[in-house]
Amino acid sequence: MSAEFDITETLDVKGASCPMPVVKAKSAIDELGAGDVLEVVATDPGSMSDIDGWASGTEGIELVDQEEGDDVYKHYVRKTE
Amino acid sequence: MSTDTPDASADDAPSRAELAARVDELEDALAEATGDGDGKKMSIIATKGTLDMAYPPLILASTAAAFGYEVTVFHTFWGLDILHEERSKNLKLSSVGNPNMPVPNAVAALPGMDRVTTRMMEKKIADNDTATIEELLETSLDMGVEFQACQMTIDLMDYDEDDFYDGVTTGVGAATALEDMADADIQLLV
Numbered sequence: 722m723s724a725e726f727d728i729t730e731t732l733d734v735k736g737a738s739c740p741m742p743v744v745k746a747k748s749a750i751d752e753l754g755a756g757d758v759l760e761v762v763a764t765d766p767g768s769m770s771d772i773d774g775w776a777s778g779t780e781g782i783e784l785v786d787q788e789e790g791d792d793v794y795k796h797y798v799r800k801t802e
Numbered sequence: 803m804s805t806d807t808p809d810a811s812a813d814d815a816p817s818r819a820e821l822a823a824r825v826d827e828l829e830d831a832l833a834e835a836t837g838d839g840d841g842k843k844m845s846i847i848a849t850k851g852t853l854d855m856a857y858p859p860l861i862l863a864s865t866a867a868a869f870g871y872e873v874t875v876f877h878t879f880w881g882l883d884i885l886h887e888e889r890s891k892n893l894k895l896s897s898v899g900n901p902n903m904p905v906p907n908a909v910a911a912l913p914g915m916d917r918v919t920t921r922m923m924e925k926k927i928a929d930n931d932t933a934t935i936e937e938l939l940e941t942s943l944d945m946g947v948e949f950q951a952c953q954m955t956i957d958l959m960d961y962d963e964d965d966f967y968d969g970v971t972t973g974v975g976a977a978t979a980l981e982d983m984a985d986a987d988i989q990l991l992v
Contacts, residue, residue: 736931740865747868779869
């Protein structure tokens with residue numbers, strides 16, 4: 722995993738709980754092009770596992786990085802195709 | 803004779819185009835057999851209409867859609883209420899028969915208690931920013947999830963096709979559900 726990437730767009734899903742962070746991330750990434758990186762900012766602790774699982778189980782996207790802050794979880798997902 | 807030989811062998815051997823067609827055919831068959839075709843599929847049968855049991859099929863359906871699954875949810879019996887535009891906003895939760903609820907059965911069975919436990923749950927849902935049933939249903943519809951309402955139970959419950967959310971498929975039965983299940987990578991009964 723490389724920490725060097727440009728964020729194309731940021732999706733704020735603070736406050737939202739399962740399944741909304743993943744569902745909203747899917748809608749947001751559909752709007753992006755190949756190579757773009759979506760930043761997802763969540764407060765749901767379950768999003769660490771869920772976004773990871775979604776990115777590895779879904780074709781056309783990959784997890785670039787995840788950051789765990791103070792009650793905020795940031796996820797970076799790249800659209801690969 | 804020597805000039806005939808190449809012709810004769812050319813007659814026996816399949817042409818390049820025939821071979822290419824055969825390779826395509828085999829690749830299609832392989833893709834179908836290994837499930838690497840266009841899409842993964844999930845089929846859910848939703849049979850319950852209490853507030854707590856309405857969540858699992860909708861959460862799984864919307865999440866599977868986010869994974870790129872083609873999702874069908876077949877609603878039957880009380881599960882129909884999830885698709886019923888009016889009833890879906892008033893789904894109830896009961897403490898009776900649920901030992902995990904903080905109310906003893908003898909008290910839970912008193913008149914009006916279902917309303918109390920439902921309000922408690924609705925408040926928790928709102929306080930926790932959990933999506934409502936309506937939100938999950940609308941989101942799933944937007945994501946292309948196919949919701950089917952069992953025709954036999956529509957008639958049994960005396961519902962009308964217009965009672966359901968726009969986009970809900972009616973006029974389907976067990977055979978349709980079975981066909982979906984047979985074709986799906988994941989099948990669930992909720």
